[in-house]
Amino acid sequence: MSKPDFLVHETKDTVGVVVVEGVEAGQQLSGWLMEIDETLSIQALDAIPLGHKIALGDIAAGDTITKYSHDIGKAVADIGKGRHVHVHNIKTKRW
Numbered sequence: 001m002s003k004p005d006f007l008v009h010e011t012k013d014t015v016g017v018v019v020v021e022g023v024e025a026g027q028q029l030s031g032w033l034m035e036i037d038e039t040l041s042i043q044a045l046d047a048i049p050l051g052h053k054i055a056l057g058d059i060a061a062g063d064t065i066t067k068y069s070h071d072i073g074k075a076v077a078d079i080g081k082g083r084h085v086h087v088h089n090i091k092t093k094r095w
Helices: none
Strands: 006-008 015-018 028-033 038-043 053-055 064-067 070-075
Touching: 006 038, 015 064
Parallel strands: 006 028
Antiparallel strands: 006 015, 015 053, 028 038, 064 070
16 A cells, blocks of 8 residues: 555544645645554545544544544534544543
8 A cells, every 4th residue: 555645544434534644635645544554434524633633434514523532522522524624623521
């Protein structure tokens, strides 16, 4: 496999983390699902900065967001597969 555009640690993760600069809307991305050493493919529907998250599937408002097999918060809006996942559409469950 060539260098991945995003990483996913566990099969239960709902987001991947972009590990390259310059991801643009419409770009086809290649990812690596580390737990089972599998290559993933997804089309980015938004520009996504390095270190930010991409939705691996459709996420409904209120759903838990899982990254590195950890609950990192809940969606506060519907997030489509391939969309940018960040502070504008997820919030902590703490308050």
